Amino acid sequence: MLFGRKKKNPIKLPDKGVVEWKYTTCGYCSTGCSIEVGLNEKGEAVTSRGVGDADVNRGKLCLKGIFEHELFRSSGRGKVPLIRDKRFQAFQETSWDQALDKVSAAIKNIQAEHGRDAFAIVSTGQIMTEEFYTLGKLARGVIGTNNYDGNTTLCMASAVSGYKRSFGSDGPPGCYEDFEHTECLLAIGSNLPEQHPVIFWRLREALEKRKFPVIVVDPRVTMFAQMADIHLPIKPGTDVALLNSFAHVILKEELADEAYIKAHTTGYDAFSQLVEDYDPFSASQICGIDEDTIRNVARVYAKAGAAMTIWTMGINQSTHGSDGVVGINNLNLITGNIGKPGGTSLSITGQCNAMGTREWSSCSGLPGYRALEKEQDRKEIAEFWGIDAEFFPKKRGLSQTDIFPAIETGQIKGLWIIATNPMTSMPNTTRIRKILEKLDFLVVQDAYADVELNEYSHVYLPAAIWAEKEGCFTNTERRVNLISNVIKPYADSKPDLWIFNQMAQRFAQGQKMNFPETASGVFDELRTLSKGRMLDYSGMSHEKIEAQRGIQWPCSDGSETGTARLYTDGRFQYADGRAKLIPLPFVDNNERPDKEYPFWLNSGRVVEHFHTRTRTGKLGNLNKFSPTPYMEMNPDAAKRLGIKHGSYARLTSRRGDAVVMVQTTQRIPPNMVFVPFHFHECVNRVSLGLLDPHSRQPAFKQCAVQVEPIDDQEAAAVRNKAARTY
Numbered sequence: 001m002l003f004g005r006k007k008k009n010p011i012k013l014p015d016k017g018v019v020e021w022k023y024t025t026c027g028y029c030s031t032g033c034s035i036e037v038g039l040n041e042k043g044e045a046v047t048s049r050g051v052g053d054a055d056v057n058r059g060k061l062c063l064k065g066i067f068e069h070e071l072f073r074s075s076g077r078g079k080v081p082l083i084r085d086k087r088f089q090a091f092q093e094t095s096w097d098q099a100l101d102k103v104s105a106a107i108k109n110i111q112a113e114h115g116r117d118a119f120a121i122v123s124t125g126q127i128m129t130e131e132f133y134t135l136g137k138l139a140r141g142v143i144g145t146n147n148y149d150g151n152t153t154l155c156m157a158s159a160v161s162g163y164k165r166s167f168g169s170d171g172p173p174g175c176y177e178d179f180e181h182t183e184c185l186l187a188i189g190s191n192l193p194e195q196h197p198v199i200f201w202r203l204r205e206a207l208e209k210r211k212f213p214v215i216v217v218d219p220r221v222t223m224f225a226q227m228a229d230i231h232l233p234i235k236p237g238t239d240v241a242l243l244n245s246f247a248h249v250i251l252k253e254e255l256a257d258e259a260y261i262k263a264h265t266t267g268y269d270a271f272s273q274l275v276e277d278y279d280p281f282s283a284s285q286i287c288g289i290d291e292d293t294i295r296n297v298a299r300v301y302a303k304a305g306a307a308m309t310i311w312t313m314g315i316n317q318s319t320h321g322s323d324g325v326v327g328i329n330n331l332n333l334i335t336g337n338i339g340k341p342g343g344t345s346l347s348i349t350g351q352c353n354a355m356g357t358r359e360w361s362s363c364s365g366l367p368g369y370r371a372l373e374k375e376q377d378r379k380e381i382a383e384f385w386g387i388d389a390e391f392f393p394k395k396r397g398l399s400q401t402d403i404f405p406a407i408e409t410g411q412i413k414g415l416w417i418i419a420t421n422p423m424t425s426m427p428n429t430t431r432i433r434k435i436l437e438k439l440d441f442l443v444v445q446d447a448y449a450d451v452e453l454n455e456y457s458h459v460y461l462p463a464a465i466w467a468e469k470e471g472c473f474t475n476t477e478r479r480v481n482l483i484s485n486v487i488k489p490y491a492d493s494k495p496d497l498w499i500f501n502q503m504a505q506r507f508a509q510g511q512k513m514n515f516p517e518t519a520s521g522v523f524d525e526l527r528t529l530s531k532g533r534m535l536d537y538s539g540m541s542h543e544k545i546e547a548q549r550g551i552q553w554p555c556s557d558g559s560e561t562g563t564a565r566l567y568t569d570g571r572f573q574y575a576d577g578r579a580k581l582i583p584l585p586f587v588d589n590n591e592r593p594d595k596e597y598p599f600w601l602n603s604g605r606v607v608e609h610f611h612t613r614t615r616t617g618k619l620g621n622l623n624k625f626s627p628t629p630y631m632e633m634n635p636d637a638a639k640r641l642g643i644k645h646g647s648y649a650r651l652t653s654r655r656g657d658a659v660v661m662v663q664t665t666q667r668i669p670p671n672m673v674f675v676p677f678h679f680h681e682c683v684n685r686v687s688l689g690l691l692d693p694h695s696r697q698p699a700f701k702q703c704a705v706q707v708e709p710i711d712d713q714e715a716a717a718v719r720n721k722a723a724r725t726y
């Protein structure tokens with residue numbers, strides 16, 4: 001018998017006939033991997049590969065990046081603009097001019113009749129920074145509605161709010177390189193291996209070189225929890241109590257960095273008084289983590305030479321999301337772990353350009369981290385755009401989660417939605433459907449014509465996607481990276497930048513202002529407006545960004561490269577230069593399981609799919625691995641209800657119901673179920689989405705449901721009805 005490799009054929013990669021590689025940046029998650037797309041001699045995108053000398057991913061890509069070039073020609077893409085007079089009628093194909101005229105006329109009519117704010121705009125975290133800035137200019141400077149926001153309210157709003165409350169400004173202070181210096185990593189409500197696989201790979205690489213403790217806080221035994229040294233299976237929505245208790249132990253045992261607290265913070269007295277109440281015993285009653293584990297983790301964290309916390313949606317998507325972020329910042333401030341290598345409080349961002357929208361879209365303020373509430377900021381931007389500063393509102397309007405209820409009450413009559421799919425991604429979608437029916441006018445601007453939201457639109461504008469256009473994304477570690485134009489837009493779809501510019505020309509005020517046509521022309525405005533500010537872009541250019549495979553802001557004029565960390569000098573963005581220690585009383589305000597609805601409903605993601613699957617649902621290799629809406633359920637709980645692994649169950653809440661396939665697993669506690677939110681007509685039919693009072697972000701991860709078995713026939717009927725056309 002022959003063993004070994006000798007007689008085996010060597011592995012051969014199929015020759016895809018690549019004649020040219022083009023540089024770009026991944027358009028899915030916020031890791032910000034540099035990608036090269038291979039083009040064959042016909043100019044078709046045939047393959048993708050990671051860029052070896054890019055610091056972020058060092059040649060790696062996850063599953064989604066590897067197949068990203070397949071997006072360009074995937075099914076369901078929008079080919080031409082579509083219009084109709086009444087929703088649910090058949091669409092008619094039309095020209096860009098006619099479609100844009102129809103939209104601008106509708107905006108003008110609604111505003112003339114009901115006031116400027118009766119027309120709302122909701123955008124995304126997934127278009128280019130230059131596009132965000134241009135949309136902001138159009139929304140704030142031309143159309144002049146204050147009801148303008150983005151889907152980042154579903155995602156990053158709590159991180160933004162928490163950073164602002166603690167440090168006086170948004171802006172994640174750390175970077176991936178911190179893994180290489182840290183002596184302790186605390187990860188709260190983040191499933192890094194599945195949701196940010198390449199950041200996770202950076203962490204693994206650091207751990208292979210040097211061992212340090214990894215502590216994961218998550219109610220589920222996720223893949224991340226499985227590799228952790230300590231896993232804290234917390235009771236849903238109680239992270240603030242746990243964080244207060246860590247602080248209690250650290251202060252009681254005199255493990256705090258007193259010199260740092262004294263030099264760089266305010267609010268210590270009120271803070272220390274509040275955490276007095278959160279001794280480990282009291283906290284353990286709230287968060288379900290035993291006293292000794294709380295003490296142990298607090299000590300490990302405080303005694304480490306440098307310690308860092310990362311978090312994602314397990315913190316942000318909660319009724320105390322913003323408080324959770326402040327709690328994490330408190331922990332890092334009292335241990336002196338901000339702005340030092342390996343010592344940081346790093347929010348792991350979600351969408352590819354959720355950072356870009358925070359920085360430049362004007363959704364919650366004005367460009368470059370400026371605020372509508374500040375006269376000086378309004379003046380600067382009005383002067384730069386050549387408009388009257390009085391045109392701007394003096395405080396921010398409604399957030400996305402308040403815009404929908406304002407449609408329900410009739411305050412908002414018209415809506416323009418850009419690159420987000422609330423029919424699947426908002427909580428309580430049954431209510432969202434009813435709300436959309438109330439609109440006099442809806443325009444949907446999306447790369448896919450089959451996006452569920454389009455069912456309700458009057459006008460559909462087909463957008464070019466990802467590397468069919470050019471511009472920048474900012475990733476989790478503030479790195480601005482370039483998406484260069486790899487391939488021309490599909491059919492008659494157009495870059496979002498072009499669409500915004502065309503729209504501006506249809507308003508008298510827009511005609512008077514300067515709207516640069518190219519992304520690099522817009523980028524010059526960002527450079528000017530950011531000069532000398534915290535998010536300084538003035539030393540960057542598209543060419544320099546590509547050459548360095550991304551540059552971290554701030555990068556001031558004349559600087560060779562960017563800056564890895566913020567607040568290294570301990571000076572924060574509040575007027576006194578100090579960060580705030582903020583007391584956080586824990587309030588238990590979730591819908592909790594009871595007799596009728598005995599399970600916690602938790603929701604999130606899987607590695608193969610991205611959000612509402614408009615993209616990944618079309619790509620064979622991604623869909624093949626994860627084709628079915630399913631639910632994780634503890635085998636003991638399933639047995640009690642007579643539910644078998646692989647059978648179907650109905651999930652019911654006070655809002656609605658959904659049908660899912662049950663996957664029994666010990667990963668989840670007996671009083672909880674977990675459903676990935678990617679599938680239409682699924683988990684968000686039942687979710688509640690109570691809002692955080694500071695950030696207005698929905699608590700997607702906590703509500704109460706009932707589960708019952710159903711037979712296969714009934715399940716098939718429900719699933720067929722919900723199935724998409726591809």
Ligand SMILES: Nc1nc2c(c(=O)[nH]1)N[C@H]1C(S)=C(S)[C@@H](COP(=O)(O)OP(=O)(O)OC[C@H]3O[C@@H](n4cnc5c(=O)[nH]c(N)nc54)[C@H](O)[C@@H]3O)O[C@H]1N2
Binds near residue numbers: 217605
């Ligand atoms: N493959 C893939 N990757 C993605 C995305 C995608 O759709 N698919 N989306 C991107 C985006 S926009 C985002 S925002 C990120 C999201 O990235 P993550 O936040 O990492 O992902 P989620 O699965 O939403 O939730 C993370 C974890 O929070 C836990 N959790 C639930 N409730 C609580 C709680 O009360 N406390 C704590 N501590 N944890 C809790 C859940 O059990 C879950 O394991 O992923 C990004 N990356």
Ligand SMILES: Nc1nc2c(c(=O)[nH]1)N[C@H]1C(S)=C(S)[C@@H](COP(=O)(O)OP(=O)(O)OC[C@H]3O[C@@H](n4cnc5c(=O)[nH]c(N)nc54)[C@H](O)[C@@H]3O)O[C@H]1N2
Binds near residue numbers: 155421425464
């Ligand atoms: N239950 C539950 N619900 C959740 C979450 C959860 O954890 N649980 N997570 C929430 C979070 S964190 C997020 S970020 C949201 C995401 O929710 P959505 O924003 O609704 O999700 P996507 O499917 O990414 O929608 C983006 C749309 O933009 C389109 N698109 C992509 N690129 C372009 C482009 O360049 N131009 C234009 N015009 N269109 C483009 C895509 O085709 C897609 O239709 O979901 C939220 N909903």
Ligand code: SF4
Binds near residue numbers: 027028030033057066
């Ligand atoms: S980790 Fe995120 S940025 Fe990197 S290839 Fe995967 S989806 Fe793209």
Ligand SMILES: [Mo]
Binds near residue numbers: 156
């Ligand atoms: Mo997100």
